[in-house]
Amino acid sequence: MSPSELGTYLRARRAQTGPADVGLPIHGPRRVAGLRREEVAQLAGISVDYYIRLEQGRERTPSAPVVDALAAALGLGEDARRHLFRLAGLGPRPLPPSAPARVDPGLLQLMTAWPHNPAIVYNRAFDVLASNELADVLFHDWSYSRNLMHVVFLDPTARTFYRDWWDVARNSVAGFRHGHSETPNDPRVRKILAELLESSPEFADLWTHYEVRGKGMASKRFDHPDVGHLTLSMQTFDVRSAPGQELVVYQAEPGSPSAQALALLGTLAATTRQARQVRQ
Incomplete structure (x- = not known):
C-alpha cells in the first residue's frame, strides 16, 4: 500500500521537527536532524x-485523540493541527471552489x-482582487502579476524587493498550503x-x-526602488462576507523612517494619479 496523504504529512513534519523543538534531550550524535519514529x-x-x-x-483512520496527541x-x-485532522478524515469537509472574484463595495x-x-484583498489562490492606491505604488502597480505567489517566486526583482525573501517565501508557501487544504479542488x-x-x-x-x-x-522589510527601505507591520483579517477572501493592511511605526518613506510613497501615488487624470 502506498503512503497516504496523512502518512506523507507525518513523515515530512517529523523530518522538520528537531528534539529541541519538542523538549527532548539530545544524547550523542544523530543521523538526522528530525525526530525518530520511536x-x-x-x-x-x-x-x-x-x-x-x-x-x-497501512493505517489511515486514527482516532481523534490519537491525531490530537x-x-x-x-x-x-493550530492551523497545522486542523490540517492534520482533515487528512485523517476528522476535520471539516473541503470547501467548494471560491466564489467569483468580487469584493464587497x-x-x-x-x-x-x-x-x-x-x-x-486576496483569495485562496493569492490573487489580489482589490488594492488601494498606496498598495499599488508599493507593489510597483502590479507590473509583473496580480498574484502574490507569482510576485514572490517568479518576479526576478522579488529577491531585492523583499529584504528577507526566504522568510517571505516560506511563509507564503505555508499560507498557500493552508488555502489549498481548505479547497483542494479549486x-x-x-x-x-x-x-x-x-x-x-x-x-x-x-x-x-x-x-x-x-x-x-x-512584519515585512521592503527595499522599494523609489523610497528605499521600509519596515511595515501587517494585520490580516478574514472577510466574513466572502469566505476565502482575506484583507491585509500594512502600517509603519509612527514617526519612524519607514513612516516617512511611506508618506513619500503616498505623495508619489498622488502625483501619478494626477498625471493620469491630465492625460485623460
Whole structure:
C-alpha cells in the first residue's frame, strides 16, 4: 500500500521537527536532524508499530485523540493541527471552489479611505482582487502579476524587493498550503500550484516541507526602488462576507523612517494619479 496523504504529512513534519523543538534531550550524535519514529510514538503515547503503519499508509483512520496527541508530539500550530485532522478524515469537509472574484463595495470604499495604509484583498489562490492606491505604488502597480505567489517566486526583482525573501517565501508557501487544504479542488488554486511546481525550484522544495500556517500579525522589510527601505507591520483579517477572501493592511511605526518613506510613497501615488487624470 502506498503512503497516504496523512502518512506523507507525518513523515515530512517529523523530518522538520528537531528534539529541541519538542523538549527532548539530545544524547550523542544523530543521523538526522528530525525526530525518530520511536520518539514521535513515545511523545504521542502510541506504539511504534502503530505509528509506522500510519506513516506507511497501512493505517489511515486514527482516532481523534490519537491525531490530537500526534499534533502535540510534533509541536504543530493550530492551523497545522486542523490540517492534520482533515487528512485523517476528522476535520471539516473541503470547501467548494471560491466564489467569483468580487469584493464587497463597502470594503472597497473603506480601503480607499486609508491614504496612509497600503491595503489589499486576496483569495485562496493569492490573487489580489482589490488594492488601494498606496498598495499599488508599493507593489510597483502590479507590473509583473496580480498574484502574490507569482510576485514572490517568479518576479526576478522579488529577491531585492523583499529584504528577507526566504522568510517571505516560506511563509507564503505555508499560507498557500493552508488555502489549498481548505479547497483542494479549486481550479484556480490548482492552476497556480501547477505553475509554481513547474517554474520555481524554490517553491517546489518548500512545498515538500508541508508547513501549514495562515497569515496573522507579521512584519515585512521592503527595499522599494523609489523610497528605499521600509519596515511595515501587517494585520490580516478574514472577510466574513466572502469566505476565502482575506484583507491585509500594512502600517509603519509612527514617526519612524519607514513612516516617512511611506508618506513619500503616498505623495508619489498622488502625483501619478494626477498625471493620469491630465492625460485623460
